[in-house]
Amino acid sequence: MIDPYLESILIFSGINIILALSLYLPISAGLLSLGHGGFMAIGAYMSAACTALYGLPFLPSLVLGAVMAGLVGAIVGFPALRIKGVYLIILTMGFGEITRVFFLNFEPTGAASGLGGIPPDTTLALVWFIVAILLFGFFQLRRSRLGRVMTAIRDDELAAEVIGINLARIKVAVFAAGAALGGLGGGLYAHYALFIDPAQFGFHRSAEIFIMVLLGGMGNYLGATLGAIVFTVLPEVLRGLQDWRMTLFGSLLVILMIVRPWGLIGARR
Amino acid sequence: MLLKLDKITKTFSGYSALTDVSLEVKQGEVHAVIGPNGAGKTTLFNLISGVLAPTAGTIRLSGVDVTGKRPDHVTRMGLARTFQGVRLFQSMTALENVQTGQFIRDKNRLLSTFTSLPGKTGKAERASRDAAMELLTLVGLDKHHKLIAGDLALADQRRLEIARALATKPRLLLLDEPVAGMNPTEVNDAARLIKQLCERGITVLLTEHHMSLVMEISDTITVLNYGKKIAEGDPASIRNNPLVLEAYLGSDVAAHSAHQAAAAPGEQARSELIAQEDR
Amino acid sequence: MLIQQMINGLMLGSTYALIAIGYTLIFGVLNLVHLAHGEVFMIGAFVGLYAAMFLETGVFGSIVIAIIAAAAVGVLVEVLAIRPIRARNGHMLAPMISTIGVGIVLQELATRFFGAEQVGFPSAMVGAPWHFGSLTVTPMQMVILGVSVALMAALHFFVTRTKVGMAMRATAESLIISHTLGIRTDRTILLTFAVASGLGGAAGVLVGFSFNAISPFMGIDMGIKGLAAMLLGGLGNIYGAALGGLIIGVVEVLSVGYLSSSYRDAFAFVIIIGVLLVRPQGIFGARHHVEG
Numbered sequence: 039m040i041d042p043y044l045e046s047i048l049i050f051s052g053i054n055i056i057l058a059l060s061l062y063l064p065i066s067a068g069l070l071s072l073g074h075g076g077f078m079a080i081g082a083y084m085s086a087a088c089t090a091l092y093g094l095p096f097l098p099s100l101v102l103g104a105v106m107a108g109l110v111g112a113i114v115g116f117p118a119l120r121i122k123g124v125y126l127i128i129l130t131m132g133f134g135e136i137t138r139v140f141f142l143n144f145e146p147t148g149a150a151s152g153l154g155g156i157p158p159d160t161t162l163a164l165v166w167f168i169v170a171i172l173l174f175g176f177f178q179l180r181r182s183r184l185g186r187v188m189t190a191i192r193d194d195e196l197a198a199e200v201i202g203i204n205l206a207r208i209k210v211a212v213f214a215a216g217a218a219l220g221g222l223g224g225g226l227y228a229h230y231a232l233f234i235d236p237a238q239f240g241f242h243r244s245a246e247i248f249i250m251v252l253l254g255g256m257g258n259y260l261g262a263t264l265g266a267i268v269f270t271v272l273p274e275v276l277r278g279l280q281d282w283r284m285t286l287f288g289s290l291l292v293i294l295m296i297v298r299p300w301g302l303i304g305a306r307r
Numbered sequence: 308m309l310l311k312l313d314k315i316t317k318t319f320s321g322y323s324a325l326t327d328v329s330l331e332v333k334q335g336e337v338h339a340v341i342g343p344n345g346a347g348k349t350t351l352f353n354l355i356s357g358v359l360a361p362t363a364g365t366i367r368l369s370g371v372d373v374t375g376k377r378p379d380h381v382t383r384m385g386l387a388r389t390f391q392g393v394r395l396f397q398s399m400t401a402l403e404n405v406q407t408g409q410f411i412r413d414k415n416r417l418l419s420t421f422t423s424l425p426g427k428t429g430k431a432e433r434a435s436r437d438a439a440m441e442l443l444t445l446v447g448l449d450k451h452h453k454l455i456a457g458d459l460a461l462a463d464q465r466r467l468e469i470a471r472a473l474a475t476k477p478r479l480l481l482l483d484e485p486v487a488g489m490n491p492t493e494v495n496d497a498a499r500l501i502k503q504l505c506e507r508g509i510t511v512l513l514t515e516h517h518m519s520l521v522m523e524i525s526d527t528i529t530v531l532n533y534g535k536k537i538a539e540g541d542p543a544s545i546r547n548n549p550l551v552l553e554a555y556l557g558s559d560v561a562a563h564s565a566h567q568a569a570a571a572p573g574e575q576a577r578s579e580l581i582a583q584e585d586r
Numbered sequence: 587m588l589i590q591q592m593i594n595g596l597m598l599g600s601t602y603a604l605i606a607i608g609y610t611l612i613f614g615v616l617n618l619v620h621l622a623h624g625e626v627f628m629i630g631a632f633v634g635l636y637a638a639m640f641l642e643t644g645v646f647g648s649i650v651i652a653i654i655a656a657a658a659v660g661v662l663v664e665v666l667a668i669r670p671i672r673a674r675n676g677h678m679l680a681p682m683i684s685t686i687g688v689g690i691v692l693q694e695l696a697t698r699f700f701g702a703e704q705v706g707f708p709s710a711m712v713g714a715p716w717h718f719g720s721l722t723v724t725p726m727q728m729v730i731l732g733v734s735v736a737l738m739a740a741l742h743f744f745v746t747r748t749k750v751g752m753a754m755r756a757t758a759e760s761l762i763i764s765h766t767l768g769i770r771t772d773r774t775i776l777l778t779f780a781v782a783s784g785l786g787g788a789a790g791v792l793v794g795f796s797f798n799a800i801s802p803f804m805g806i807d808m809g810i811k812g813l814a815a816m817l818l819g820g821l822g823n824i825y826g827a828a829l830g831g832l833i834i835g836v837v838e839v840l841s842v843g844y845l846s847s848s849y850r851d852a853f854a855f856v857i858i859i860g861v862l863l864v865r866p867q868g869i870f871g872a873r874h875h876v877e878g
Contacts, residue, residue: 070679072686117863123679124619125862128813132858135810139852181432183410190396190407197394200356201475202382202411241806245686252683285694291687295680296670 045162051270052165053226058250058266059172060219062259065251067212068192069118072127073134074220075243079236080107080137081221082228083147086156089229091146096159096229103225104218111217115210134244141236152235160230168222176259188212220247242284249287252294308370309334309479309510310355310386315364317350317534324350325534327364332479332512332527337505339521340514342531343555348514349391351531352483355512356388357381368479383411387477389468391484395456401467402452405439408474442470446500462493469500473509480504482513486520498524522546530554590721591843592836597727597796599835600734604789605812606819606827607741608782614758614822615778618681622663622689623786624809628802629692630656630787631794632700645729645795652787660783661776663688669772689805696802704801730792737788738828741781745824754778758822807851811838814854817861820868829869 040048061074085103088094094102114133121129147153179185190198191208199205228234246269254265273283310332317325325347332338340348353359355366360375367373373381387408396404413435443449446466451459456467465485472480482501486494494517501511501524515521521528522542530538530545532554538545545551605627612620634652637643643651667688671681715724745751757764757774765771793808794800815834819826834854842850861868 117859121862121866124682125866127679127682128619128817129859129862132810132855132862136852136855136859139855183406183413183435186399186403186407187410189399193396193398194394196358196378197390197396198407199378200358200382200388201408201471202379203407204379242690245690248686282694285691285698288687288690288694291690292667292684295684295687296667298680 040162047271047274049160049162049165049230051267052162052169053160053223053230054250054266054270055169055263056165056172056226057220057223057247058254058262058269059176059259060216060223061247062251062256062262063216063219064213065256066192066259067188067209068195069209069213069216070123070127071130071213071216072241072244072248073114073130073132073137074216074247075239075241076134076137077107077111077217077220078224078227078243078247079141079239080110080217081224082234082239083141083144083153083224084221085225086153086228086234087147089159090153090156096157100222100225100229104222107221107224108214108218111220112210112214114217115213116206118213119206119209131241131244134239134241138236138240141239148235150236152233154233156228156232156234158229158232160226165226168226172219173259173263180259246287249291252291308332309368310512311365311367311370312351312355313365313367315351315354315366316362317347317354317359318362323534325354325361325531328531328534328536329364330529330536330539332510334478334510335505335508336526337501337511337513337524338527338529339525340512340529340531341516341518341521342537345533346531346554347534348531349483350534352388352481352514355381356386356481379411382475382477385476385478386481387472387475387479388481389465389472389483389485391487393461393464393468395464395468395471397457398455400453400455401443401448401459401470402436402439404456404467405442405470405474406435408471409435409438412474412476439470439474442473443467445473445503446470447496462489465489466497466500473504477509479510479512482511482515484515485513486515486517494520587720587843591839593721593723594727595836595839596832597730597835598839599832600731601789601792601796601831602808602811602815602835603828603831604734604737604785604792605808606815606831607738607824608786608789609812609816610819610822610824610827611754611758611778611782613816614824615754615761615775616668616681618668618685619813620782621682621685621809621813622692623685623782624805624807624812625689625692625696626656626660626663626783626805627786627790627793627808627812628696628800628805629659629790630783631790631800631804632696632705632802633787634791635705635794635800645791648795649733649788649791652791653784654787656787656790657780657784659692660779660786663783664776664779669775689809693802693805696805700802702802704799706798726796730796733788733792737785741785741824744781750774750777754781810858811854814858814861816868817858817866818868820870823868823870826868826870 057074057078060077061071064071081103083103084106085099088099088102089096114130118126118129141147142150187198187203187208190201190203191205195205224239250265250269251262252265253268254261254263256262269287273280279286308331312328312330315325315328316323328347328351330340340351342348350359354361357373357376357378357380365372365374368381368384368386371384373384396407399407440449440452443452446469448463448466448470451463456464459467469480469482469485486497489497498520501513504511525542528540528542528545529536530548530551537550537554538548540548605623609620609623612618612623630652633655634648637651638645638648641647663685667684668681671684715722716728745755753764753769753774754777756767756769757771757778761771764774789808790800793804811834812831815830816827817830818833819828819830834857837853837857838850841853
C-alpha cells in the first residue's frame with residue numbers, strides 16, 4: 039500500500055487539521071481558548087475507555103468521546119460568557135490544566151500510568167473523510183448568515199447584540215462545537231497512538247494547537263488548515279531539527295507577534 | 308402609543324443619571340430628546356435599548372413590558388438603534404454589515420447553513436443582497452457597498468449604521484446623535500433621510516445637539532436636564548420655553564433672551580440656541 | 587498540628603508571594619500578563635543551583651547570583667520579545683501570546699542545557715530543626731521567610747521612598763502621563779522587569795533549597811500558582827498579590843494534610859477559575875480593567 043512513514047505523516051496531518059479547525063471555530067467568533075488540550079484529552083480518554091476497557095465498537099466510541107467533550111465545552115462555555123480577553127485565556131488555561139490533573143488522578147483510566155492497549159482503529163481514509171466533511175462545513179459556514187454573525191460577534195459584541203443576535207446561545211454553541219471537534223481529534227489520536235497519558239494533553243498541547251491556527255493567519259479556515267499541515271510537515275522536512283521543534287515554534291510565536299502588526303483577530307478573510 | 312416610559316430612574320452607585328423620567332412616543336412621529344451634555348440622553352437610550360436596566364420604572368413597547376430585557380430581545384420586538392460612537396463590524400464590507408441586520412428576520416437560519424448547495428443558496432443569498440442593496444441605496448451608500456466599513460468616512464459610517472439598523476425591520480428606530488460631526492450638506496441629507504423613514508412607517512426617536520435639525524424635523528421634543536424632564540412639546544413651544552433656555556444658556560442670558568423674546572417672539576431665542584450649537 | 591501546617595503553608599506561600607509580586611509589577615506597568623515569568627523563576631533556580639554546586643557560594647550567595655541572572659533574562663525578554671510588539675499597533679493580546687512563545691523557548695533551552703530530569707540542590711543548610719513546643723521549624727524555612735520578608739520590605743521601601751521607585755509607580759498608573767511628565771518610561775519598564783524577574787529568581791533558589799529538587803518543568807507549575815495569587819489578590823495590587831500567595835500556600839499545604847496529596851496542584855487552578863467567575867477583580871480589586 040502506502041509507505042508507512044508517509045502514511046503516518048498523512049494521518050497526523052489530518053488529525054492536526056481537525057484539531058486546528060476545532061480551535062479555529064471559537065476563535066472566529068472572538069473566543070480565544072488556550073485549553074483545547076483538555077477537550078482533546080476528554081475525547082481521547084472517553085473513546086479509548088469505551089473501546090479498550092469496555093470493548094465497544096470504534097465509531098460509536100469516537101462519537102461518544104466527541105459528545106462528551108462537547109458537553110463539557112458547553113458547561114465551560116457558560117461562565118465564559120461574562121469573561122473577555124485576557125481573563126478568558128487564563129480561564130481556559132486553567133480548565134486545560136484541571137483536566138490534565140483530573141486524568142492524572144483518575145484511576146479507572148490508569149491515572150498517571152496512562153491508558154494502553156487501544157485498538158488501532160484510526161485509518162487514513164477515515165481521518166481524511168472527516169477532514170473533507172469539515173472543510174465542506176467550514177466552506178458553507180463562511181458563506182452563510184451564521185458565519186457572518188460569528189464574525190459580527192468577533193468584531194463588536196455590543197453591536198451584534200443590538201441587531202438582535204443572542205450572544206449567549208451562539209457563543210456557547212460555538213464553544214461547545216469547537217470542544218466536540220477537539221474531542222473528535224483526541225479520539226482519532228488515541229486510536230492511532232495506541233497509548234495515552236495525561237502528560238500528552240497538557241498546556242503544551244493547547245499551545246501547539248494554538249500555534250497551528252496562528253501560523254495560518256487566524257483569519258480563515260483554510261489558513262488554519264494550512265497552519266496544521268505546515269506544523270506537522272515542517273519538522274519532518276527539516277529532519278535535523280526534530281529536537282528543536284518546540285523551540286522553533288515558540289520562537290515562531292514571538293516572531294509572528296512582532297511581524298503581524300494588524301493583530302490576530304479581525305484579520306481580513 | 309408605540310413607546311411608553313413610566314417614571315424611569317437610573318442611579319449609578321449614588322449618582323442619579325435619570326430621575327423619574329416619563330415619556331411617550333407616538334406611532335409615526337419624529338420625537339427628539341435634547342438637553343445639555345450630561346443630561347442623561349445616552350443613558351436613556353441605553354435603558355430603552357436594553358443595554359442597561361433601569362433602577363426603577365417601566366418601559367413598554369406597543370404595550371409589551373420590555374423593562375430590563377436584553378438588547379437582542381428588544382430588537383426582535385421591533386426596536387433598533389445606532390450608537391453615538393459608530394459601532395460597525397470593522398472587518399466586513401458595507402453590504403455585509405447591512406446583511407448581518409437581516410439575521411433575526413431570516414426564517415431558516417442554522418439548518419440552511421449546511422444543507423444549502425452553492426446553486427440553491429443562490430436564490431436566498433440573492434434576495435438577501437437585493438434587500439441589503441435597497442437599504443444602502445436609501446441611505447446613499449450603494450456605490451460603496453464593497454468598501455470595508457472601517458474605510459468609510461464618518462458621515463458614511465453613520466449612514467451605514469442606520470442601514471444596518473433598518474435591516475432588522477424595526478418599528479421604532481433610535482438615533483443617537485446621528486449628525487454629530489457632519490457638515491451642513493450632510494445634515495440636510497440626514498434630514499431628508501429621516502423624513503423618508505417616516506414615510507416608510509418607521510417611528511424615529513433621536514437625540515441631538517444640532518438645534519436647527521431638531522427644530523426642523525421633530526414633531527415632539529422632550530428636554531432633559533440633570534437627569535430630569537424639564538419640558539416637552541412641539542418645536543414652537545420648546546423654542547420659547549424659558550426653562551429650556553436656562554438649561555442651555557444659563558439663567559442670566561436666559562432672562563435677557565426671554566425679555567427680548569417677548570419683544571420679538573421666537574427669533575432671538577432661536578438664534579441664541581443656534582449660536583450655542585455652532586460653538 | 588493545624589498551626590504547624592499553617593506555618594509550613596506560610597513558608598511555601600511566601601515564595602509564591604515573591605512570584606506573584608513579579609507578575610503584578612509587570613502587569614501594573616504594561617497591562618500584560620507575563621506568561622513566561624514562571625520560566626524566569628525556573629532559570630533563577632538553576633543558576634542558583636549551579637552557583638551553589640560549582641562556586642560553593644552557599645545559600646545567600648546563590649540567591650544573589652540567581653537574582654542577577656534572572657533579572658538579566660527578564661530584561662532580555664522585554665527587549666527582544668515584548669518591546670518590538672509594543673512599538674506596533676497590534677492586537678491587545680499580542681504581547682501576552684508572545685510571552686507564551688518565550689516561555690516555551692526558555693523551557694526547551696533549559697531542558698537542553700540542564701537535562702529534563704529533576705536535579706537536587708546540595709543540602710547547604712545543615713542544622714538541627716528548631717522546636718517550639720510541638721512546632722517544628724527548619725533553618726531553611728527561617729531563611730525562606732526571612733529572605734522573602736526582607737525582599738518584600740525592600741520593594742516596599744523602594745517604590746514608596748525612592749525617586750526611581752516612584753517613577754515605577756507613576757509609570758504603572760499611566761504610561762502616557764508619565765511619559766509626558768518626562769519620566770523615562772522605557773527605562774522604567776526595563777527596571778520593572780529587572781526587579782520582577784529578580785524576585786522570581788530569588789524565589790527559585792528558595793524553592794530549590796526547600797524542596798531539594800528542581801526541573802525545567804517547574805516553571806509552568808509555579809507560574810500558574812503565582813498567576814492565581816495575583817488574580818486572587820487583585821490584578822495590579824502588589825500587597826494583594828503577596829497576600830494571595832500566602833493564602834494559596836496555606837491552602838495547598840492544608841489540602842495535602844487533610845485531603846489527598848495528588849490534588850495539591852489543582853487548587854491553584856480552581857482558585858483561578860473561582861476568582862474569574864465570582865470576583866474577577868480579586869480581593870483588592872484593581873483599577874485596571876482588562877478587556878479583550
